[in-house]
Every structure is written in structure tokens, then in C-alpha cells.
Amino acid sequence: MQTADIRQRWLDFFAQRGHTIVPSASLVSDDPTLMFTVAGMVPFVPYLTGLVPAPYPRATSVQKCIRTNDIDEVGKTPRHGTFFQMNGNFSFGDYFKEQAIAYAWELLTTSEADGGYGFDERDLWVTIYEDDDDAFRYWKQVAGLPDERIQRLGKDTNYWSTGQPGPAGPCSEIFFDRGPAYGADGGPATDDDRYVEIWNLVFMQYQRGEGTGKGDFDILGELPKKNIDTGMGLERVAFLKQGVENMYEIDQVRPVLDRAAALSGRRYGADHDDDVRMRIVADHVRSSLMLIADGVNVSNEGRGYILRRLLRRTVRAMRLLGVDTATLPELLPASRDAMKAAYPEVATDFDRISRIAYAEEDTFLRTLASGTNILDLAVADTKKKGAAELPGDTAFLLHDTFGFPIDLTLEMAEEAGLQVNRTEFDRLMADQRSRAKADAKNKKTAIADLSVYSAFRASGETVFTGYDVLETETSVLGILVDGASVTRASTGDIAEIILAETSLYAESGGQEADAGTIVGTGFELEVLDVQRPVKGLTSHRVSVRAGEVGVGDAARTVVDADWRRGATQAHSGTHIVHAALRQILGPEAHQSGSYNKAGYLRLDFSWNQGLSAETRSEIEDLSNQAIRDDLEVTTRVLPLDEAKALGAMALFGEKYGDEVRVVDIGGPWSRELCAGTHVRHSSEIGLINLVSESSIGSTSRRVESLVGRDAFRDLATERAIVSQLTSSLKTPREQLPDRIAELMANLKAAEKKIADFESRQLAQRIPELVSGARRVGAVTLVSAAVGSLRSSDELRSLVTGVRERLGSDAAVVALAADVSGKPAVIVGTNAAGRETGARAGVLARAAAAVLGGGGGGKDDLAQGGGSDVAAIPAALESISTSLS
Incomplete structure (x- = not known):
């Protein structure tokens, strides 16, 4: 039974029993405390908790979900997936426990020929909450299950709540027995992979009080309206009905796995580690496809970071399979073709989706190249020191700063004959996670x-x-x-x-x-x-x-009428700029976010390269031409499907109801779904003045514009500046660029002459400094305060110049100066000096401590600083003392 068939049978079954079919919500959750939609019930939480009156008494859906808390388990078990689909049926104060059980049993055990799933009753087990005698009775009455196939479990597994005071209730879970080949007998209570949970029925009937953990709370009484919330794992049912071993082998996922096997030249089923990697690729490619389709873009935080992690884990897994080149152009289309029957948008929007994914793969492949260079240097340094273990902080730096996966570090270190200090790495990772958890705990739950x-x-x-x-x-x-x-x-x-x-x-x-x-x-x-x-x-x-x-x-x-006027100008201006972008750059330049207020607009859009000055000017001109054309702005409320059929643009990440408001500017010139306030004619916007264009990610750009009166004021300010320059430089406006370029060239030439002069002056001081050399301990020491200098670079130049003059005998040079009001000391040693034990970094730190600051560096050249210029003589003396 194909996954699409399982999905359709679910919807048909519950629709025939009076349930309203509710389309899947976006993976980007409305709940401010959730990064993603993590369960099928999430879109219905306001109805289940009574926060918002339910618009229907009973509903059903197949909801797209993302969970990342088990990402490290992906590929290792038969059922852990990052992206999954949850079939759900819901009752809002309508039917309750007995009917929910009856529906579940009927759909599961009705034959395939009669529209059910055709499970053999002998393969099904259920668990109930330990005190839920009603559920026990109903399962006996409805399904005729023997006592031993109805297992009672505690609050930690079979009791649901939000984690906060509010609705709560017992659960009943339905399991499929895969047979003795998959584990020990004993039912779901054995917690074995043999028994696969396929459906969870939540009986939301009580009001819970304060408490912590899954079981530490009091039940305050019954809810005035009892609700039903259920969830069936679509992928879990699919792998059972398709007779495969796990969710990665079902029809919607297997094509990617097979393509990964073909690209790597390795056979699926031949090696456990390779199998896990192929399953990771199959899961993560599909998850990335669905996330990008729902408007998530790559970034270093929040949802974008999760997407980046999924894509990079894919690249890493393919690398561990022996493929070092880009593979997403082969893998992503395979996932698209497998998913487009259920989600047509992954095909219609594939140009944008693939552009984002491919750009991230290219970026990470370059990152891997850079990380490899850094790792090679770290390996060489470790071997030079005679150590057998790469420091954990090096591995953490590669992971945290460069996105270099730890298992890749382990693999490459092993190839070089080294181990990695995993204890230190794990400690640093744990510290990072603790900080993240502490931040998360500061966020209150939405409910x-x-x-x-x-x-x-x-x-x-x-x-x-x-x-x-x-x-x-x-x-x-x-x-x-x-x-x-x-x-x-x-x-x-x-x-x-x-x-x-x-x-x-x-x-x-x-x-x-x-x-x-x-x-x-x-x-x-x-x-x-x-x-x-x-x-x-x-x-x-x-x-x-x-x-x-x-x-x-x-x-x-x-x-406030002035505020509203400015806000409508800015919002309509945003639509104008968006339309201009798409006309000039093409339909791939799709808006991904915006912000507007009186006098200002900001628009983010999908694009992977900066805009030239000519392109920016063209966008600005086209926008202002639309304003001058006095295009009529109209609004109308239409069914969502009708609005999309008319070509109305929808903003990624925005949630739309069954009916939407369509804003037309000049008819189809700009047609978008929008609930904002707008001008009545484009001429009321006044003026668009694009003031900046910048990158906000590898595949996203941002334009900012002033609008209306603010745009005019900004241009007036620029005019005043230009007028002042023409007057000061006695140059006509049209000749200003050439005149300023000429002045800059002259200034650069003058600065070079000054630098050459100062360099010669410094060089002339070297013989005098060398003449002050004295024997201290085992080295010749030059130690002096050289007055005030413009930069530390000048001081460093003096130190290296003096060190060269001292020849090959053991020598140390320590010079200090007042650099822009702050003390600085630089220490240099030659090879013979270092053989005596003199280390520039150690000496610089000692001097910096006297100066009231810090310092350090390499053994041959190091720098320190502080805050007390008067302490320079004492700092230099500390170096002499250290060498004595």
C-alpha cells in the first residue's frame, strides 16, 4: 500500500464520519514557543485548550511535522525521522473515548478492499493509563482484545498534558507486533523495537494543576468539554504495510537512498555503517526539501540553522560514503519526484528550493576545504609536539566556528595516526548545550x-x-x-x-x-x-x-492619520518594489520577508548575488514609474484557491485561512495576498528611494527604501551635501566624482611619502638601540622605551630590525612605546635565544601584567599591552629580571 493511499484512506474514512478535512499547516509553527510544527495536534491547540472556539465539532488532517530532538538517532532505528506526517482525528467536545477507540479499531482492521488498512487483529496490542478502567472496558467491548494484550502503563508514557496547568488526560497507544524475529515477547511494556507504536489516542478530560515533570502534578477536576486528539504515524504505517524494514525504505523516501547508494558505488544492506549514512541522507534530503518549500531559508540561527545542519549532515554523510563532490543536484530531484504527489508545491517551486539547497552545499564544501586546512595544521602541530591526541578545543573550534563535523575530524585524525580528546570536546559541547537550555528555560510556554x-x-x-x-x-x-x-x-x-x-x-x-x-x-x-x-x-x-x-x-x-498615511505608503511601496524586482530579476526573486512602517520599507527576497548599481537604479526607476502611472489599488476577499488561481503571490511563512484578501496594484501588475492597509492609487506613495542593498544569507538579499516624505527629505539632504562639496571644491556637480578621485589619489600618494619618511626615521634609530645591548643571563638583551609611536606595527618593525642586527648569538629584544595613549610592549627572540629557554610569549605576558593588561604570542615574537603608560620602565625591568 503506497503512502499516498494510506493518507487518502485516512482522510476518506473520517470525512465519511462527519469530520472536516483540515489541510496541513506549515512546518513553521504559529506557536511562538515552537520552532516547528512538532505534532499533528499543534495547529489545533487553541481549540483543544478552549483558548479559541473550535470552528467545527470534529476534524481530521494529515499534518507535516519536523522534530529535531532525536536527530542523532536518525538512520539508527526503524522509526526516527526528522520530517514525518501525522494523521490525526480530533473531537472538540463532541465524541469521546468509546467512539475514538471504535474509529481506530475499525479503520485499522477493516480490509483493504473495504477501505481500511487490513491489519490482522492478532498483531495489534494496546497500552492504557494504569488507572483508566474506562479505556480497558471499551477496548474489551469494541475490539474483544484479551486482557494480556491491553497493558497498563504509568504517567510517564500514557498521560498527556501541555507541561503547564491546563487540559490533560490519559492516553491509549496502539502497537503492531513485528514478530519474534525483531525481539523478545512481552508486549509494548518490554520497550522493544519488535512492538511499533502506530497510533496514540489522547483522551483530554481533566484539568491539571501546577507541577514539574511528566507525572508530578495534581488533577484539579474534569473539563467542562472533553476533547479527543489522536495521532497516527503515516511513515510507520507505510513501512509496515509495504513490508520493508524501516521508514527509510518506504516509497516516499527510498528513491533518495537508492540514489545515494548509486552515487557512492556502495550497496545498501552490505555494511551497517554505510546503511546508517544512506538513511541519514534519505531523511535529511526530504526534510530539507519540505522545510525550504515552507519558506525556511538557511541561516546561523533558529529554523535556518536547523535547515543548515540537515543539509550539512547530508554532505558529511555522502563524504563518509566516499563522495567528495556536490550530490544534491542528484538527490534533491529524487526526493521531489517522490513527494510531489502529496505536496505539489515541491515541484512547482523547485527552482527556488534547489537554488537554496545547492548554494548551501557549495558553501559547505568550501567550508570543508578550509576546515581541512586548519585540521591539517593542527595535526602537524600535534605531531611536532610529540603528542598522540588532538586537543578537544581544536575539534570544538572546527565544529563550532567552521561547521566541521566531529566525526569527520575523528576520521581524518585517525588517518593521520592521532586520537581526539573527546572528553574535552564533549565537555565544551555540553557547556554550549547547557547555555542553550538555560536560554530556552527563560521562555514561557504559549499556553x-x-x-x-x-x-x-x-x-x-x-x-x-x-x-x-x-x-x-x-x-x-x-x-x-x-x-x-x-x-x-x-x-x-x-x-x-x-x-x-x-x-x-x-x-x-x-x-x-x-x-x-x-x-x-x-x-x-x-x-x-x-x-x-x-x-x-x-x-x-x-x-x-x-x-x-x-x-x-x-x-x-x-x-493617527499621519502615521497611517505613512504606513499605507510604505506597505504599498513594498508591493511595488517586489513587483519591480520580479520584473527585472525574474520570478525567482521571491519575497521572503518584509517590514514596513511610516516612511520606511525593508524587503527580503531570494537571490544569491549582490545587485549592481545599474540594477538597483533600474529597480528604483521601475518602482517610481509605477507610482507616476497612478495605478489603481483595489482589494477583494476571495477563496484561497481562487486567489492563487489568479496568480496572487503568497508570502512564505505566512498563514492564510480559507478566504484571503487580495491586493491588486494596476490589476495583475502587482497581485498579492495581504491583510495590510494600502493607498488607493500608487501616486499616493509619492517616491521610492532605495538606500541600501545587502546580503542576509547565501541565498537571500535585502533592499531598504525610504518612502514618501522621508524619501524626499533624504534626497534633499544629499542635494545639500553635493552643493556644499561643489562650493568647497569649486567644481561643477557633474565633475565631482573625478575631482574627488583626484584628491583621494593625491592623499594616498602623500600618505605613502609620509610612511616612507617615518620608516626611514625608525630605521635610523636601530643602531642606537643596538648600541645599548647588554648581557643578561645567557642572552644579549636590548631593552628600551622608545617614546610615542603611531601604531604597534612601527614598534614591531623596530624590534625585528634590532633583532636582525644582533646576529646569530642568543638575543632578546624588548621595546615599549606609548601607542595612542596606551602602553605597548613587543618582545622578539632569535633561534639561539630560544635555545636558552627564552620565550617571547612568556616575556610579553610578564611585562603586560605590570602594565595592567594582558599579552602573548609565539615564541619568536609576542606583544603585550595595558593601561598604565607610567609603568613601562617597570615592565621592561620585569623582562630583564625574568632572564637573569
Whole structure:
């Protein structure tokens, strides 16, 4: 049974039983505490917890998921995958435990011919929470399972909660017995790979209290509405139904594995380590494909870092398979072809997806080359010292700074006959992870932060009137101070105000929130920010400037007209610049992010090279031509599919409902999905002035522009500067570039003459310094303070010059100077001096300690500094003492 068939049977089964089919949400989660959508229930959390009223009583979905906490287990077990799909059915206060069990058993055991999965009842086991007698009874009644195939387990495995006070409940998990060839008998409680969990039923029926860990909390009582949340692992069912050994061998993954085998010339199944590497490649290529398709781009932090890690682990695995060249151009299309039936976007958007992936592979291959050079030097240095072990901090530096994988370091060190200090490396890695965990613990969970809004959201959505008017009569539904619901807020308070209607735009879609006020009888509130903490609810953060506001009061929202005008100019300007980019660069230049506020816009887009001055000018000209053409700006609300059919552009990472707002500028000239506020005609934007273009990643660029009055002011400032230059230089404006270039050339020539003169002056001081040499211990020492110098380079030049004059006898040179108000000391030794034990680095550190600073360097040349210029004589004396 193909994976697509398993998926469709699921959706058909539950649709026929009154469930609304909900399309998969993006892998980029709406939950601010989650990097990715990690489970099928994540998009439904607001409904399951009661934070937002559910729009349907029962639903079903096949949700794309990413989990990275088990990334090191990928390829080693039959079921660990970074990307996976979770089939789910959900009930929001509708059916409960008995019906959920009945649905699960029916779908699993109904024959394939009749639309089910056709599992043999004798191969299925279930676990339940140890005290859940209801579940035990229902499994007996519905499935007729014998007692020994219903195992009771504790809270750590069979009880669900968010980890915070709120909904909780027991679970029942369904397992498939793969047979004695895969492990010992005894059922799922044996925790063996023989028993594969395929479906988890969560019975959300209780309210839990405070506590820590999976089991340390109290149950406060039953929920007023009991919910069902289930999850079936699509890949797990697929590998069982397809008769293969693991999820990496199913139809959606195996083609990549086979291509990796072909490229490496190694046979899958012949060697355990190679098999693991091929499975890693198959998983990570598919995961990367799906992440990029959902708008994730490569970066050094957050989601982008995870994508980078997946791609680099792929390259590393292929290298360990013996392939040193780029392989993604072969592997990624294989994954695309395997996944496009379920997710057509991976094919239609493959040009962009592949460009990002291939660029990262090229970058990492260069990184590997650089890291290899650094590792080679470290290996040579280790051998020179007669050591057999590469320092752990070197391995960590390669890993952390250069992205050089530790197992590659281990492999290459072993080839050179060395070990790696894994204890030190692991300690440094553990320290890094501890810091990351400490940062993560400082973040509160979404449910804990947002539960206070539940009662307000239950009364309905906030109506936004700001597309048509700047002022709206409304009423105060709620007030929050310091996160707690209160009835009143007074002068001086900072509070959140929940209103029934508002004309104030909440920050979203890259547009900054409106500025304005909320006024009513006896109070005036300054609006500091406007946000949507939960879907459908708008919260106004305000400062109470005068009076007292209370729940139930009548109020009026007033948008700052100048601010809104500037914001609409900037947002419409963003659409204009995006359209101009795509016309000039091509459709691959797709917007990947934006930010706009009154007078300013920033637009990020997919592109892998800098824009020339001519291209920037062309984009700016085309944008301003569209403004001059006075294009009409229209908006309409359409079904999502219809909007996409019209060619409306969607922003990667943005979430869209079944109906969307389409903004047209000049009809199809610019057509995008957008909920922001806009001008009515393009001429109202006034002016676009592109002020910068820069890189924000290997495949992403950013343009920034001033808009409207701010753009004019910036150009006026430039005009004033040009006027001042023409006056000062007595040069016509059109000749300024040549005149300035001439002056720069003259300045450079003058600086070279000065440098040559100062170099000769320094050289003339060398004989005098050499004449001051004296015998100290086993070496000849030249030690002197040379006054004030412009740079440490001048001091270093003196030290090396004196050292050369002293010849081959054992010598040490220590010179100090006042460099820009700070003391500096440089120490040099020759080969004979070092044979006596004199080490420049050690001597420089000793002198720097006297100067109140630090220093160090190599044995032949080292530098130190500090803060106390007056201590220079004592610092030089410390060197003499060390040599005595």
C-alpha cells in the first residue's frame, strides 16, 4: 500500500464520519514557543485548550511535522525521522473515548478492499493509563482484545498534558507486533523495537494543576468539554504495510537512498555503517526539501540553522560514503519526484528550493576545504609536539566556528595516526548545550502566556474597521495589567485593552502597528502597541494618560492619520518594489520577508548575488514609474484557491485561512495576498528611494527604501551635501566624482611619502638601540622605551630590525612605546635565544601584567599591552629580571 493511499484512506474514512478535512499547516509553527510544527495536534491547540472556539465539532488532517530532538538517532532505528506526517482525528467536545477507540479499531482492521488498512487483529496490542478502567472496558467491548494484550502503563508514557496547568488526560497507544524475529515477547511494556507504536489516542478530560515533570502534578477536576486528539504515524504505517524494514525504505523516501547508494558505488544492506549514512541522507534530503518549500531559508540561527545542519549532515554523510563532490543536484530531484504527489508545491517551486539547497552545499564544501586546512595544521602541530591526541578545543573550534563535523575530524585524525580528546570536546559541547537550555528555560510556554485571553476570545472575534475608517465607536471587553485580568486601569497605568471593534491595525504581515489613541468619557489612552495574541483577538497596549477606564465602558479608537498615511505608503511601496524586482530579476526573486512602517520599507527576497548599481537604479526607476502611472489599488476577499488561481503571490511563512484578501496594484501588475492597509492609487506613495542593498544569507538579499516624505527629505539632504562639496571644491556637480578621485589619489600618494619618511626615521634609530645591548643571563638583551609611536606595527618593525642586527648569538629584544595613549610592549627572540629557554610569549605576558593588561604570542615574537603608560620602565625591568 503506497503512502499516498494510506493518507487518502485516512482522510476518506473520517470525512465519511462527519469530520472536516483540515489541510496541513506549515512546518513553521504559529506557536511562538515552537520552532516547528512538532505534532499533528499543534495547529489545533487553541481549540483543544478552549483558548479559541473550535470552528467545527470534529476534524481530521494529515499534518507535516519536523522534530529535531532525536536527530542523532536518525538512520539508527526503524522509526526516527526528522520530517514525518501525522494523521490525526480530533473531537472538540463532541465524541469521546468509546467512539475514538471504535474509529481506530475499525479503520485499522477493516480490509483493504473495504477501505481500511487490513491489519490482522492478532498483531495489534494496546497500552492504557494504569488507572483508566474506562479505556480497558471499551477496548474489551469494541475490539474483544484479551486482557494480556491491553497493558497498563504509568504517567510517564500514557498521560498527556501541555507541561503547564491546563487540559490533560490519559492516553491509549496502539502497537503492531513485528514478530519474534525483531525481539523478545512481552508486549509494548518490554520497550522493544519488535512492538511499533502506530497510533496514540489522547483522551483530554481533566484539568491539571501546577507541577514539574511528566507525572508530578495534581488533577484539579474534569473539563467542562472533553476533547479527543489522536495521532497516527503515516511513515510507520507505510513501512509496515509495504513490508520493508524501516521508514527509510518506504516509497516516499527510498528513491533518495537508492540514489545515494548509486552515487557512492556502495550497496545498501552490505555494511551497517554505510546503511546508517544512506538513511541519514534519505531523511535529511526530504526534510530539507519540505522545510525550504515552507519558506525556511538557511541561516546561523533558529529554523535556518536547523535547515543548515540537515543539509550539512547530508554532505558529511555522502563524504563518509566516499563522495567528495556536490550530490544534491542528484538527490534533491529524487526526493521531489517522490513527494510531489502529496505536496505539489515541491515541484512547482523547485527552482527556488534547489537554488537554496545547492548554494548551501557549495558553501559547505568550501567550508570543508578550509576546515581541512586548519585540521591539517593542527595535526602537524600535534605531531611536532610529540603528542598522540588532538586537543578537544581544536575539534570544538572546527565544529563550532567552521561547521566541521566531529566525526569527520575523528576520521581524518585517525588517518593521520592521532586520537581526539573527546572528553574535552564533549565537555565544551555540553557547556554550549547547557547555555542553550538555560536560554530556552527563560521562555514561557504559549499556553501559559495566552490562557488569560481565553475568556475574551470566547465572546467573539475583534472586528477590524480600519480599512474604511480611522475612528470607531466600541466598548471595552477586558483590561489586563501585568498579565492579570482587572476591572479598571487608572492614570499612569500600562495596560492591555480588549475591545469589541477597533480601527487600529495590529502588527502583522510585516506592517508595524498603528499609532493612535483610545478615548471615552473620563479617560484618554495612548496606544503603545497593537497585537493579535491569539487568532481573532486584538489587544491594545496602552498608557493611561488621563482618567480611569473600566470594563464595559464605551470607547472610541482614533488612528493617527499621519502615521497611517505613512504606513499605507510604505506597505504599498513594498508591493511595488517586489513587483519591480520580479520584473527585472525574474520570478525567482521571491519575497521572503518584509517590514514596513511610516516612511520606511525593508524587503527580503531570494537571490544569491549582490545587485549592481545599474540594477538597483533600474529597480528604483521601475518602482517610481509605477507610482507616476497612478495605478489603481483595489482589494477583494476571495477563496484561497481562487486567489492563487489568479496568480496572487503568497508570502512564505505566512498563514492564510480559507478566504484571503487580495491586493491588486494596476490589476495583475502587482497581485498579492495581504491583510495590510494600502493607498488607493500608487501616486499616493509619492517616491521610492532605495538606500541600501545587502546580503542576509547565501541565498537571500535585502533592499531598504525610504518612502514618501522621508524619501524626499533624504534626497534633499544629499542635494545639500553635493552643493556644499561643489562650493568647497569649486567644481561643477557633474565633475565631482573625478575631482574627488583626484584628491583621494593625491592623499594616498602623500600618505605613502609620509610612511616612507617615518620608516626611514625608525630605521635610523636601530643602531642606537643596538648600541645599548647588554648581557643578561645567557642572552644579549636590548631593552628600551622608545617614546610615542603611531601604531604597534612601527614598534614591531623596530624590534625585528634590532633583532636582525644582533646576529646569530642568543638575543632578546624588548621595546615599549606609548601607542595612542596606551602602553605597548613587543618582545622578539632569535633561534639561539630560544635555545636558552627564552620565550617571547612568556616575556610579553610578564611585562603586560605590570602594565595592567594582558599579552602573548609565539615564541619568536609576542606583544603585550595595558593601561598604565607610567609603568613601562617597570615592565621592561620585569623582562630583564625574568632572564637573569
